[in-house]
Amino acid sequence: QVHLVESGGGSVQAGGSLRLSCVVSEYTYDRDALMGWFRQAPGKERQGVAAILSDDRTTYGDFVQGRFTVSQDKDKHTLYLQMNTLEPEDTAMYYCAAGRKPWNWGWSSLLQSPLYDYWGQGTQVTVSS
Numbered sequence: 465q466v467h468l469v470e471s472g473g474g475s476v477q478a479g480g481s482l483r484l485s486c487v488v489s490e491y492t493y494d495r496d497a498l499m500g501w502f503r504q505a506p507g508k509e510r511q512g513v514a515a516i517l518s519d520d521r522t523t524y525g526d527f528v529q530g531r532f533t534v535s536q537d538k539d540k541h542t543l544y545l546q547m548n549t550l551e552p553e554d555t556a557m558y559y560c561a562a563g564r565k566p567w568n569w570g571w572s573s574l575l576q577s578p579l580y581d582y583w584g585q586g587t588q589v590t591v592s593s
Contacts, residue, residue, distance in 0.1 A: 470585065471587060477592055478591055486543040488562060497562075500512065502577060504556055514533075517565060520536070523574050531549045545558070561584070563579045
């Protein structure tokens with residue numbers, strides 16, 4: 465069973481940075497491997513933040529605007545999300561997820577939660593103004 469554990473969340477002031485990590489176990493990094501970060505704020509729908517393919521190509525939600533960087537270390541089975549220039553609107557529970565790239569994939573589809581079969585428990589990010 466694939467297992468994901470996030471860490472690195474916390475409370476920061478606006479303009480600050482955080483680096484989230486997600487340790488993944490029992491997951492096969494084949495050519496269709498797909499890893500992603502999502503977030504959900506109270507009263508809002510889950511939102512795709514970033515996704516990364518097995519070849520390290522990435523895509524981001526429009527709201528990221530160059531502030532976040534997703535990366536992975538397959539040897540360490542770890543997914544990362546470097547978040548800079550954080551804003552109060554970034555306050556949310558952040559989740560990492562693992563799935564498989566479908567044959568008919570498109571960049572926008574990689575940020576859709578139905579593609580992901582396995583989810584972590586989340587790590588809270590709070591940004592104060």
